[in-house]
Amino acid sequence: MNTQTPQGEVRQILEMNAFKPGDTKAEAVERRLANLGAASVLFYRQPIEMVAAQGAWMIARDGTRYLDFYNNVPSVGHSHPRVVEAVATQIGKLNTNTRYIVAIVDEYLEALKSHLPAALSNVVMTCSGSEANDLAIRVARAATGGTGIIVTETAYHGNTALVTETSPSALKRGSLPDHVIAVPPPSAGHFGNDIAGGFRASIEAAIAEFGRRGIRPAALLADSIFSSDGIFADPAGFLRPAVEAMRAAGGLFIADEVQPGFARTGEAFWGFARHGVTPDLVTMGKPMGNGFPMAGMAAKPEHLASFCTDVGYFNTFGGNPVAAAAGLAVLDVIREQGLQQNALETGRLLLDGLRDIAASEPRVAEVRGAGLFIGVDLAEEETGRPDADLTVRVIDAMRDQGVLIGAAGRYGATLKVRPPLCLNQAEAEQFLSAFRAAIRS
Incomplete structure (x- = not known):
């Protein structure tokens, strides 16, 4: 027998929390749009210009360091x-x-x-x-x-x-x-x-x-x-x-x-x-x-x-x-470097930490995953409906704390947690601290 969770509005993931025409445009953004046109996809309404990366960290032109929980391409660490x-x-x-x-x-x-x-x-x-x-x-x-x-x-x-x-x-x-x-x-x-x-x-x-x-x-x-x-x-x-x-x-x-x-x-x-x-x-x-x-x-x-x-x-x-x-x-x-074992152990730390947050925060509806690939469902407290707007606010709030993360799921209300496999315990704890503050802000 099938059961149904409350449903929300179907969302296009790439369009969530992305730059859109009409947002404030920096010179670098204008340059990108002129080159790629309608095919351009930029993360955040105020895109970040990156200049370097190492391990689990990315560095913006203004010197801000970001903990990368979004991009699973540099899996063993940026610029290894x-x-x-x-x-x-x-x-x-x-x-x-x-x-x-x-x-x-x-x-x-x-x-x-x-x-x-x-x-x-x-x-x-x-x-x-x-x-x-x-x-x-x-x-x-x-x-x-x-x-x-x-x-x-x-x-x-x-x-x-x-x-x-x-x-x-x-x-x-x-x-x-x-x-x-x-x-x-x-x-x-x-x-x-x-x-x-x-x-x-x-x-x-x-x-x-x-x-x-x-x-x-x-x-x-x-x-x-x-x-x-x-x-x-x-x-x-x-x-x-x-x-x-x-x-x-x-x-x-x-x-x-x-x-x-x-x-x-x-x-x-x-x-x-x-x-x-x-x-x-x-x-x-x-x-x-x-x-x-x-x-x-x-x-x-x-x-x-x-x-x-x-x-x-x-x-x-x-x-x-x-x-x-x-x-x-x-x-x-x-x-x-034992990165599969690290994914297992650090992933368990993240899962346990996220589930601890969920136990006291009703807007965290569910935490799922294996190793360093985790999904966190966010929902309206009153109805339990997937809350894509909350997800965008959390993504923005985490950016403000120096953590990059994206969304997934049919309703765009799942945080996709997939940091580099070299993630260490201190970096995992920093992510948990940022998420705890973001979901409560």
Whole structure:
């Protein structure tokens, strides 16, 4: 039986607390708008001009230091010296495409594969998570003969034409095409105490709807911590029945690890591993190069072969030696500095601290997450409805205290907590202090 939490107004996440025409414009902002036009997305109504960053900190032109709880791209820390050295050394030596054999590329691929399920022994390198998800959908369609894709209702998987169709949160108007169905996220608000059973039932209902439309399913595409939906991590294992339902219908499971991957959840290197499932395809991006643009897709050889028989794939910059050097340095740093364990331990400190605040602050409706990926729902005290306006005020108040954070969720009322994996205990305590003051201001 489904239960429903009070609902609010659906919000476009990128438009929340963002610069809008008519806000006060600094010279640097005017310059950006003149260059990017309508495609410009700037955080905060008064954008920040950044000039440097180190570890978990970013520094603005006016000298203000900000604790970064928003950007999960520099996952091992901004400007990490090991990554900087690896990139500088390799670009001074050789940078070319994968039509040539360059040892560091295969060294990286083998190091990456050591973290992946053995069956996913082929890796295709791209430059962005969007490209990786685009390719994964095409491979799934070639392998299954189907076209239907199931996603969650506020999912974001990228910005190519194909992947935008599977990213409901990116659509400002219109509806999803017939070959894409969005289901509710795996939350207690939708499925009560049986999240695993309810989520599976929603997948089965989508498959049945595809049948009525005359569409064969190709894949369930899911970010395995459901970050854009509001961060849904528990109970561990809830994803497995949904994957089984998709496979029973002849489809595949694409695990989008662009946000939860690379040790962020603490308990496992990948978000899907917390659920005890082996995906058919894994997509990766954002934290792979700690800011250097690189991404990839891991697949079973037979699935990739079914796609390459008809089309093939080559990416000029994907898998270049400099990217491989950056990626290898990231893997080394995660291992040598114990960042997965740090994500687990520091994440628990954050979760415990946030839940302590929630116990005495009724506007903090729920705290969820795993490792250093946490969602904090904010709500109206009287009604329990998601409160996006409060969320914006909290984001602004935390900025005033030198902490950067963003929003997520269908109603824009979930704070998305995802600091660098190098976050230390003192920095976690500083965040908790800033949040406590912001929610009570």
